[in-house]
Every structure is written in C-alpha cells, then in structure tokens.
Amino acid sequence: MRVPDPIDGRHSPRLRSFLSGNLAQCARLAYCEVMSDGQASGTGLRERKKLATREALAQAALQLAIERGLENVRVEDITDAVNVSRRTFTNYFSCKEEAIASVNAERSARIVEALRERPAGEPLPDALAAVFAEQYEEAAALDRYDIERIELVTSSPALRGEFLKTLADAELPLAEAIAGRTGTDLQRDLFPRVLAAAVLSASRSAVAYWRVIKGTESLPSLVRQAVLQVAGTARPARPAPDDTQGGGGPGADRDA
Numbered sequence: 001m002r003v004p005d006p007i008d009g010r011h012s013p014r015l016r017s018f019l020s021g022n023l024a025q026c027a028r029l030a031y032c033e034v035m036s037d038g039q040a041s042g043t044g045l046r047e048r049k050k051l052a053t054r055e056a057l058a059q060a061a062l063q064l065a066i067e068r069g070l071e072n073v074r075v076e077d078i079t080d081a082v083n084v085s086r087r088t089f090t091n092y093f094s095c096k097e098e099a100i101a102s103v104n105a106e107r108s109a110r111i112v113e114a115l116r117e118r119p120a121g122e123p124l125p126d127a128l129a130a131v132f133a134e135q136y137e138e139a140a141a142l143d144r145y146d147i148e149r150i151e152l153v154t155s156s157p158a159l160r161g162e163f164l165k166t167l168a169d170a171e172l173p174l175a176e177a178i179a180g181r182t183g184t185d186l187q188r189d190l191f192p193r194v195l196a197a198a199v200l201s202a203s204r205s206a207v208a209y210w211r212v213i214k215g216t217e218s219l220p221s222l223v224r225q226a227v228l229q230v231a232g233t234a235r236p237a238r239p240a241p242d243d244t245q246g247g248g249g250p251g252a253d254r255d256a
Contacts, residue, residue, distance in 0.1 A: 054092045055106065056082045061099040070096070070156050101162035107135050108170035108200075115177045124181055125231040132203050133224040167204065171196045184236050191236040198234070202226040 060081040064073045073096055079089050093099040114131040175186060175196035184192050206226035210219045 053082070053084065053088065054102070057084070057089060057092060058099050058102045058106070061096050062103055065096070065100055070100075070159060095158075095162075097156070097159045097162045100159060101166050104163055105166040105169065108166065108174070111135055112170075112173045112177050115174070116180065118181075120181075124178070125228055125234070127181070128178075128199050128231045129224045129227045132199065132227045133220040136207075136219045136223050167200055170200055174200065182236060189236060191234070195231060195234050198230040199227050202230045 057078060061073065061078045064077055064081065068077075075086055075089055075096055078096060078099065079086050089099075093102065111131050114134065115127060118127040118131065171193065175192040178184075178195055179186050179189070179192040182192065186192060203223050203226060206222040207219065210217065210222050
C-alpha cells in the first residue's frame with residue numbers, strides 16, 4: 001500500500017504542520033482555528049482562549065507521543081511545545097494521557113453538535129451516519145498518521161483507560177441529541193441511551209477494522225457502514241401493555 005506523503009497539499013495546514021513535526025506552528029494553528037470558530041459562533045473571547053489552549057495542548061501531547069513514545073514524553077515537553085506553564089497544563093488536564101484522550105472527546109462533542117444541526121426531517125440513521133463519517137474524512141489522506149495514533153491508544157493501558165472514559169462520557173450528550181430528534185425522554189425511554197452506546201461502539205469497531213486492514217479501505221465509508229448497521233433498523237420500543245396500565249414498571253413486583 002502506498003502511504004501518502006504526509007505533508008502534501010491534500011492535508012489541512014494544521015495537519016501538515018503536525019506531520020512535519022513543527023509543534024510550535026501546530027500549536028499556533030490549533031489556537032487560531034479555535035479562536036476563529038468561536039468568534040463565528042459567538043463564543044466569548046475568554047472562553048475561546050481557554051478552548052484554544054486546551055486543544056493546542058492536546059494536539060502537542062499527541063504528536064509528541066507519536067514521535068517519541070508515550071513513556072518518553074514529560075508534561076514539560078508538552079508545555080514547552082505550546083509555550084505555556086505547567087500550571088496552565090494542570091488547569092486543563094491531570095496527566096498527559098488525559099490530554100491525548102481529550103482529542104477523542106472533542107470529536108465526540110463535534111458529532112453531537114453536528115447531529116443537532118442536521119435537517120429535522122432527515123432520517124435518524126442517515127443523520128447519525130453522516131455526522132460520524134464526516135469526523136473521519138481527513139483520515140482518507142492520513143493513513144500512516146492515524147494508524148500510528150490508534151496503535152498508540154491501544155498499546156498503552158493507561159491511555160486506553162482514558163480513551164474509554166471519553167467514550168463513556170460521550171454517551172449521555174449523544175443520547176440527549178438523539179432524544180431531541182426522536183421525541184423520546186431520557187427519563188422514561190431506554191432507546192436514546194441504547195442507540196447512543198451502540199453507534200459509538202460501532203464507530204470504534206470500524207476504526208479497529210480499518211486498522212487491521214492497514215487503511216486499504218476508506219475510513220469514513222467504514223464508519224458510515226458500521227453506524228448504519230446498528231442504527232438502520234433502530235426504533236423506540238412501544239410500551240408493554242402492563243407498562244401503559246401502570247403494572248409493569250420498575251419495582252412492580254416489589255410493590256405488589
């Protein structure tokens with residue numbers, strides 16, 4: 001398999017900076033991107049600065065870990081790359097593993113935001129497939145980079161633990177967005193929680209499969225397929241007859 005030139009013109013400026021190893025430039029670009037996005041969305045300047053600093057730290061931690069190996073990266077190396085103090089780092093993260101895993105948390109947050117913005121009349125499976133797949137579009141030209149990143153996540157027990165935390169934390173916000181589109185209630189309906197957990201697991205499985213086949217198929221396409229496989233036929237369950245009559249809810253046997 002031909003590995004794309006990591007700094008060719010198909011990549012975004014920030015990713016080209018990452019892959020060429022220019023961490024200082026990477027941090028500046030990450031900072032500017034978040035500041036620009038926040039300004040467009042009306043986010044306050046102080047909050048934009050915080051988000052930009054957090055992302056720059058996370059991206060620098062990830063790139064350093066890929067280049068040197070996680071065990072060879074100190075918090076000081078990360079803060080030096082972004083030109084901030086250690087105290088600033090601890091304002092956002094408790095350790096380097098949490099900083100790296102936050103990249104996945106940010107992706108999950110973008111998925112939720114994108115789902116809320118999809119057309120109201122769009123079928124839910126199609127909307128979910130689209131928002132998940134678009135988060136992996138850049139991987140089509142970043143095979144080596146993304147495979148290395150996944151290898152990093154799966155090879156370190158500490159980092160794997162932080163990564164799994166981000167998946168667990170992503171379930172509730174996604175379930176809330178699904179509930180909003182389906183008219184279900186998180187306090188009464190199981191459906192949005194189950195579907196959120198299922199599609200997050202499906203996308204993770206697609207990434208794992210893409211890694212196994214060494215990036216020979218499009219990652220966005222695989223993610224789309226995986227999400228549709230679990231969401232395509234998913235429907236909110238109708239209440240059982242006993243439930244509608246007040247006799248089948250949790251604790252019914254206990255109260256009888």
